Amino acid sequence: MNEEANRDQWWLATLGRTVIWARLRMLDAGTAEVLDSDGVSQPYDSEDSARAALMDAEFVSLDGLDEDDARDRGFSLDELTPPSGEHVDVLRPQMVQQLPSRH
Secondary structure, three states, rough: OHHHHHHHEEEEEOOEEEEEEEEEOOOOOOOOOEEEEOOOOOEEEEEHHHHHHHHHOOOEEEOOOOOHHHHHOOOHHHHHOOOOOOOHHHHHOOEEEEOOOOO
């Protein structure tokens, strides 16, 4: 795994069974960037300001989500697969995921 991957955090918001992903990346300069669901990187002056923006937009950190939180949002943690890939062109189509309907 590359060094940048260790400094990436996946965040998510949900609308029903639709999961919208955002990637928070901490940069060496102490700044941060958020890759949004459109594949656009938004710069922030600090990790704290990037986190605040994500929380304001009702995103939660995948790392901080437990099974009870997931169930409250209508899914199980086992259903989540964060986007993967090195380049935005690979990530962009994965940034909005429709979870299968529950029966």
